Each structure stands twice: as structure tokens, then as C-alpha cells.
Amino acid sequence: MRILVLGGDGYCGWPTALYLSDRGHEIGIFDSFIRRTWDHELGVQTLTDIRPLHQRIAKWKEVSGKEIAVFPGDLTRYDHIERVLEEFRPDAVVHYAEQRSAPYSMIDREHAVFTQYNNVIGTLNLLFGIRDIVPDCHLVKLGTMGEYGTPNIDIEEGFIEIEHKGRRDRLPFPKQPGSFYHLTKVHDTNNIFFACKIWKIRATDLNQGVVYGTVTEQTMRDPVLVNRFDYDEVFGTALNRFCVQAVAGIPLTVYGKGGQTRGFIDIRDTVRCIEIACDNPPAPGEFRVFNQFTEQFNVKDLAEKVRSAAKKLGIEAEVKHYENPRIEAEEHYYNAANTKLIDLGLEPHYLDESLLDSLVNIALENKNRIDPNVILPRVTWARGRT
Amino acid sequence: MRILVLGGDGYCGWPTALYLSDRGHEIGIFDSFIRRTWDHELGVQTLTDIRPLHQRIAKWKEVSGKEIAVFPGDLTRYDHIERVLEEFRPDAVVHYAEQRSAPYSMIDREHAVFTQYNNVIGTLNLLFGIRDIVPDCHLVKLGTMGEYGTPNIDIEEGFIEIEHKGRRDRLPFPKQPGSFYHLTKVHDTNNIFFACKIWKIRATDLNQGVVYGTVTEQTMRDPVLVNRFDYDEVFGTALNRFCVQAVAGIPLTVYGKGGQTRGFIDIRDTVRCIEIACDNPPAPGEFRVFNQFTEQFNVKDLAEKVRSAAKKLGIEAEVKHYENPRIEAEEHYYNAANTKLIDLGLEPHYLDESLLDSLVNIALENKNRIDPNVILPRVTWARGRT
Numbered sequence: 001m002r003i004l005v006l007g008g009d010g011y012c013g014w015p016t017a018l019y020l021s022d023r024g025h026e027i028g029i030f031d032s033f034i035r036r037t038w039d040h041e042l043g044v045q046t047l048t049d050i051r052p053l054h055q056r057i058a059k060w061k062e063v064s065g066k067e068i069a070v071f072p073g074d075l076t077r078y079d080h081i082e083r084v085l086e087e088f089r090p091d092a093v094v095h096y097a098e099q100r101s102a103p104y105s106m107i108d109r110e111h112a113v114f115t116q117y118n119n120v121i122g123t124l125n126l127l128f129g130i131r132d133i134v135p136d137c138h139l140v141k142l143g144t145m146g147e148y149g150t151p152n153i154d155i156e157e158g159f160i161e162i163e164h165k166g167r168r169d170r171l172p173f174p175k176q177p178g179s180f181y182h183l184t185k186v187h188d189t190n191n192i193f194f195a196c197k198i199w200k201i202r203a204t205d206l207n208q209g210v211v212y213g214t215v216t217e218q219t220m221r222d223p224v225l226v227n228r229f230d231y232d233e234v235f236g237t238a239l240n241r242f243c244v245q246a247v248a249g250i251p252l253t254v255y256g257k258g259g260q261t262r263g264f265i266d267i268r269d270t271v272r273c274i275e276i277a278c279d280n281p282p283a284p285g286e287f288r289v290f291n292q293f294t295e296q297f298n299v300k301d302l303a304e305k306v307r308s309a310a311k312k313l314g315i316e317a318e319v320k321h322y323e324n325p326r327i328e329a330e331e332h333y334y335n336a337a338n339t340k341l342i343d344l345g346l347e348p349h350y351l352d353e354s355l356l357d358s359l360v361n362i363a364l365e366n367k368n369r370i371d372p373n374v375i376l377p378r379v380t381w382a383r384g385r386t
Numbered sequence: 387m388r389i390l391v392l393g394g395d396g397y398c399g400w401p402t403a404l405y406l407s408d409r410g411h412e413i414g415i416f417d418s419f420i421r422r423t424w425d426h427e428l429g430v431q432t433l434t435d436i437r438p439l440h441q442r443i444a445k446w447k448e449v450s451g452k453e454i455a456v457f458p459g460d461l462t463r464y465d466h467i468e469r470v471l472e473e474f475r476p477d478a479v480v481h482y483a484e485q486r487s488a489p490y491s492m493i494d495r496e497h498a499v500f501t502q503y504n505n506v507i508g509t510l511n512l513l514f515g516i517r518d519i520v521p522d523c524h525l526v527k528l529g530t531m532g533e534y535g536t537p538n539i540d541i542e543e544g545f546i547e548i549e550h551k552g553r554r555d556r557l558p559f560p561k562q563p564g565s566f567y568h569l570t571k572v573h574d575t576n577n578i579f580f581a582c583k584i585w586k587i588r589a590t591d592l593n594q595g596v597v598y599g600t601v602t603e604q605t606m607r608d609p610v611l612v613n614r615f616d617y618d619e620v621f622g623t624a625l626n627r628f629c630v631q632a633v634a635g636i637p638l639t640v641y642g643k644g645g646q647t648r649g650f651i652d653i654r655d656t657v658r659c660i661e662i663a664c665d666n667p668p669a670p671g672e673f674r675v676f677n678q679f680t681e682q683f684n685v686k687d688l689a690e691k692v693r694s695a696a697k698k699l700g701i702e703a704e705v706k707h708y709e710n711p712r713i714e715a716e717e718h719y720y721n722a723a724n725t726k727l728i729d730l731g732l733e734p735h736y737l738d739e740s741l742l743d744s745l746v747n748i749a750l751e752n753k754n755r756i757d758p759n760v761i762l763p764r765v766t767w768a769r770g771r772t
Binding site: 078 | 503510537554559560565577584768
């Protein structure tokens with residue numbers, strides 16, 4: 001299959017591109033490299049020493065014998081994506097090319113506007129490109145579990161059967177996203193659902209949980225293939241951040257009461273989920289939603305797991321409840337469905353001690369790269385960056 | 387009360403500004419005049435000979451003794467709205483400043499992107515402006531009944547109580563908008579709801595039905611105050627269009643089977659609904675949704691009403707079922723709630739013969755301005771403008 005990975009230089013995109021290439025697919029990467037620019041803007045860098053894409057690609061060819069085509073381009077520029085679709089003619093497009101940080105979108109007006117413009121207009125351009133150039137192409141779009149918020153009812157996969165005043169319908173699941181970033185994913189969902197209806201595009205919307213881990217079978221084949229490991233307050237995600245905090249001797253940053261429950265997924269399952277989606281395309285016109293996570297944890301329990309794993313490696317970590325910079329429920333009901341990917345063959349890597357050990361060890365190996373000044377939260381939902 | 391009307395030069399904005407001014411409020415109009423540019427772009431003009439805003443304002447002062455402040459500006463330019471909020475310091479902002487035509491948004495990629503950019507980013511700018519400059523100001527935002535689509539259950543006002551697997555919650559009503567324009571209203575709804583939660587902004591979202599009529603008590607005081615009357619396929623709305631078609635001798639344009647049912651409202655009720663919303667502001671942080679329509683009709687029945695009103699004036703009109711340029715259900719269940727505005731004091735003008743007579747007569751008076759070439763649909767949902 002010919003698969004174009006938009007955002008293929010990023011945290012999820014890079015291991016996805018390698019995995020699919022390793023599995024025998026013909027891969028193209030489309031990326032604007034703006035994610036690397038944001039690190040410069042924020043004055044942060046990944047814990048791991050990631051290399052430029054052209055070096056990564058050359059090394060992958062060396063270790064695997066496989067070529068990955070590279071298309072530098074920005075999805076908000078229609079001429080960029082138009083040319084690539086015409087040249088590469090993908091059977092599937094995996095769309096990671098969005099600004100994916102909630103705190104980044106909450107910094108100030110400019111960052112909120114940028115995030116909504118970048119994500120919504122980029123996806124619109126892609127929809128028109130698919131319609132006009134590769135109408136049979138399967139759009140595999142990354143959404144987020146954060147689209148649902150924390151309703152007091154079970155979360156289903158995209159749609160819900162509602163009975164109301166004696167009548168029934170299957171309707172889009174009501175969304176309550178919690179940041180200007182999460183809102184863009186809801187806007188995208190609505191735009192894509194509509195495009196499927198009117199143009200018979202086939203699309204899979206993967207509402208992904210919080211991703212943890214950094215290594216996959218492919219990225220470990222050579223140090224040059226190393227993946228991102230963000231631990232800063234803006235782009236770092238909970239579990240990865242906690243491991244770095246333990247090693248840096250900073251109390252683990254539980255926001256508020258820590259009863260916030262979310263879906264989580266190992267990055268090795270992320271790449272497999274993408275393959276499952278590509279291997280099982282929906283019918284033309286079908287808009288399909290899968291919840292892409294394997295386990296639910298609350299933040300407090302997650303911090304405890306990291307504390308105990310660190311302890312076995314001789315590190316005494318403290319868990320601390322910080323004032324919550326976000327506006328969100330800190331104790332709530334949460335029960336989300338996630339059977340559709342498992343029904344299609346996903347065999348989850350559940351969070352275990354070996355993974356936690358490996359993450360803490362990566363943090364230890366790169367300890368000299370940890371900047372303790374970028375860890376504590378400075379972006380607040382009420383007033384932006386303070 | 388000091389009320390700023392964004393889009394106050396438009397079809398609903400202009401009579402709203404006059405009505406509120408007449409009722410003793412201090413009014414400012416913020417408008418970019420881009421709506422007038424779109425007429426030039428499409429090669430159409432309103433049936434009525436609308437005058438430039440500065441003439442309208444001068445005449446209003448002459449007939450009423452009241453001043454309306456004018457602020458030329460574009461909501462997608464933050465510096466424009468920032469300056470006006472600082473200078474005018476409104477108690478309420480009535481936000482009509484969006485691209486409001488579904489067919490316009492479906493012309494091609496550029497028009498879809500423009501519509502989503504203009505509406506979503508403009509509203510984001512307004513939310514930040516309110517947060518930072520006039521935090522107690524009441525945002526009165528125009529949404530549309532089209533946000534809901536045509537679900538097989540009763541439509542409630544913004545939210546719905548859902549019971550699911552033995553648990554309950556009050557959640558945003560699931561939306562199924564039917565064009566890139568309608569999608570922007572859903573995006574706005576989600577963005578505003580979030581801003582109310584995190585910043586304690588007070589907002590009323592008015593999901594308006596299809597507006598008909600053109601004259602209000604204020605616009606009829608002088609010919610210079612005349613309101614828009616769009617009848618072209620892009621900006622014209624059903625009932626107004628049918629009246630012009632009857633006079634022009636063009637078979638009334640019922641799309642498909644004509645069983646499409648929608649909520650409708652007389653423009654004299656639109657302006658009153660805005661006043662009701664302003665007079666009854668929600669609490670800080672409250673996001674309130676009212677469905678702003680007074681009656682439901684299906685398109686076929688509406689065309690029959692116009693045909694019979696025209697007949698009494700000696701005009702033989704034909705009703706014709708054209709191939710539907712849109713992708714929508716043509717026969718469906720539809721039952722939408724609309725009690726909240728009535729509970730607050732709205733006394734509806736229901737559609738009657740005298741209103742139909744008056745519209746047909748306006749069409750007759752302006753018959754020489756009717757361009758028969760701009761009436762039949764050319765923008766299709768499947769392929770854009772053909």
C-alpha cells in the first residue's frame with residue numbers, strides 16, 4: 001500500500017512511518033518541520049537527541065534497505081499538498097500534521113488563533129485534495145479522546161444511540177473539549193464527517209489517548225533513528241514527564257487532586273493501530289471513529305506507578321499536588337469504550353514495570369540534557385502564559 | 387444599554403441596529419462592508435436599492451434624532467475590534483459579522499476556507515477581546531437552526547438530557563450541520579461554550595431559523611433606510627426568493643421533493659429576539675442557547691403559500707421541483723423546541739397573507755431590478771459551482 005504520513009517527522013509520525021515501511025508499505029513523509037521550530041520558540045528540546053529528517057531517512061535505508069520519500073510542505077498551503085497527492089498518489093493518508101499541544105494553544109490569543117487556523121484549514125485543504133486528486137484514498141485522521149471531555153455517562157466510539165421522548169437516533173457523541181487545541185479536533189471531526197457524507201470520502205477518525213513511551217522495534221535499530229521524548233510543560237505528556245521529573249529530582253507534577261482520568265496508549269500500539277486502520281479501510285462515504293487507547297488511569301495513580309518504579313532503581317521520587325493550571329474536573333466518572341481496534345486485531349502492550357524501567361533508564365542516560373526550568377506549568381487556562 | 391452590532395450593515399444587522407436605537411439604546415455598528423463586495427463578486431444585487439451606511443445613518447438621525455456610531459473594521463483583524471471595544475465599551479455585543487450563506491461556502495475550496503477562517507477566527511478574536519477589555523459584556527451570538535441538521539429525535543435548545551446505560555448527563559445537543567458555513571456555526575458554538583467555562587464570559591447563542599421579510603417599523607420610515615432583499619441563489623433565503631420568482635415568472639425553486647422542514651422567523655421578530663436577549667443577560671460564565679424561530683414549514687408548503695398569495699394579486703406562479711443541488715434529507719422527522727424566547731416575552735408575527743402580500747408587492751415595485759439569471763441554483767454540494 002502507498003501511505004503518506006503527514007507530520008512524519010514528529011513524535012507519533014516518525015515511528016509510524018518506520019513501522020509501516022518495515023511492514024512493506026511504500027511510505028512518503030510530508031512535514032513542514034514547524035514542530036522543531038516550536039522547540040526553539042519555547043526554549044526547550046527533546047530529552048533524546050533527535051536527528052534531522054534527512055539523516056533519519058538515510059540511516060533507515062542503511063539498516064532496512066527501504067526508501068522513504070520526503071516531501072517538505074505545509075498543509076495550510078494547498079499548492080504544497082496538491083503537488084504531493086498528484087505525485088505520490090497515496091492509497092491512505094495518515095494525518096498527524098497538526099499542532100497537538102493543549103498548553104501551546106492556551107498561551108495567548110495568537111497561539112489559539114494559530115492552532116485553530118493551522119489544524120482546521122490544513123484538514124480542509126486535505127479533504128479538498130483527496131476529493132479532487134485521490135478520491136478513493138483512505139483518510140486516517142488522528143483525533144483525541146480529549147474531544148469527549150468527561151461526561152457523566154459512558155463514552156462510546158464516536159456515535160451514540162439516543163432515545164428521547166419516545167424516538168431514537170444514532171447521533172454524533174456530544175463533545176466537551178477542554179482547550180483550544182482539543183476544540184480543533186472536534187472542528188475537524190465535524191468537517192470530515194460532512195465531507196464523507198457529501199463527497200463519499202472514506203475516513204477513519206482515531207480518537208487517541210495520551211501516548212507514552214518513545215521506543216519502537218524500528219527506532220531502536222540505530223541511535224540515529226531515535227524518537228522524540230518531550231518532557232517540557234507544553235509538549236510533554238503525563239507519564240513521560242513523570243519519569244524525567246523522578247530522575248531530575250523534581251516532585252512529580254500532579255495537577256490539582258489528580259483524579260483526572262484519561263485513556264492511555266503505548267506508542268508501540270499507536271503505530272499498530274494505524275496499520276490496522278489502513279488494512280481495514282471503511283467503505284466510500286463512511287466516517288468511522290475508533291477510540292485508540294488501551295487502559296484508563298488517573299493522574300495520581302500514574303504518578304504513584306512512576307514513583308514506585310523509580311524506587312526500584314534507587315531513586316526516591318516525591319509526588320506533589322500543584323495548583324491546577326487547567327480548568328477541568330479533578331474528580332469525575334470516566335468509562336470509555338475501546339473495543340473496535342481490539343476487534344480488528346490490536347494486542348495491547350499494557351503498562352508494566354519493564355516499560356516504566358525503560359523510560360526511567362532513558363531519562364537517566366540523558367540526564368545531562370534535562371533542563372529543570374521547563375518542567376513546571378506556566379501556561380494557565382484562565383490567563384494564558386504567566 | 388450600550389450595544390455594539392457587528393455586521394450592522396447587513397440584512398439582519400441593519401434593522402437590529404435601528405430597532406435597538408429606536409428603543410433608546412446607544413448603538414455602535416462595526417462592519418467591514420465585505421457583504422457588499424460579495425454582491426459584486428457574484429454579479430448580483432439586492433432587490434431593494436440599499437444605500438451606503440453613512441447615508442443610512444444620517445437619515446436615521448434626521449428621522450429619529452438618534453445617533454449611531456460607525457466603526458469600519460474587520461473582525462479577523464484583532465487590532466480593529468480591540469480599538470472599538472476599548473472606545474465604545476459595550477454592555478452587549480450582537481455578533482452578526484459572519485459569512486452567512488451555505489451555497490457561498492460550497493462554491494469551491496477557497497470559499498470554504500474563507501468562510502471557516504472568517505467566521506471561526508473572527509469569533510475567537512471577539513472572545514479574547516471581551517476577556518481582556520470588557521469582561522462583563524454580554525455576547526449575543528447568532529447561530530443557526532441548521533447546526534442541528536435533521537435528527538430523528540426532537541431538537542432541544544442547545545442541550546439535551548441523555549440517559550445512557552443507567553447514567554445521566556445534560557450534554558450539548560449532537561450537531562449535524564449541512565454545509566461548510568453551517569459547520570462554522572457549530573465550531574463557534576463549541577469555542578464560545580469553552581470560553582464561557584474558562585473565562586466566565588456570559589453568552590447567548592441564538593440558533594436562528596430561516597429569516598423572511600425585509601421591512602421593520604424603523605426601516606419603513608424613509609426609503610433611504612430600506613433593508614436588503616436578497617433573491618439570488620447564493621444569499622437569498624427560501625420565502626423571499628419565492629416571492630421574487632413568482633413576480634419574475636420563474637417556476638418556484640423547490641429543491642428535490644421539498645419535504646425539507648425548517649424553522650422560520652419574521653425579521654420583525656429577529657430584532658425583538660435580540661432585544662429580549664440583551665434585556666435578560668445570563669450570569670457570568672453561563673452559555674445559554676435559544677432556538678430563534680417561530681414556526682416550522684416544509685419548503686413545498688411554503689412555495690404553495692406564495693403561489694396562492696400571488697394568485698390573489700393576479701399572478702399565476704408555478705411550483706417546480708428542481709434537482710436538489712444540496713445533499714440533504716428531503717423527507718424527514720422535524721420537531722424543534724422554541725419556548726425559551728417566548729417565555730421571555732416574544733410575541734411572534736406568524737406568517738400570514740398580509741406579509742406575503744407585502745413581500746410580493748415589494749417584488750412588484752422593484753420588478754425592473756430583478757435579474758432572472760441569478761435565481762436558478764448553480765452551486766452544488768457534490769462538485770461546487772458548475
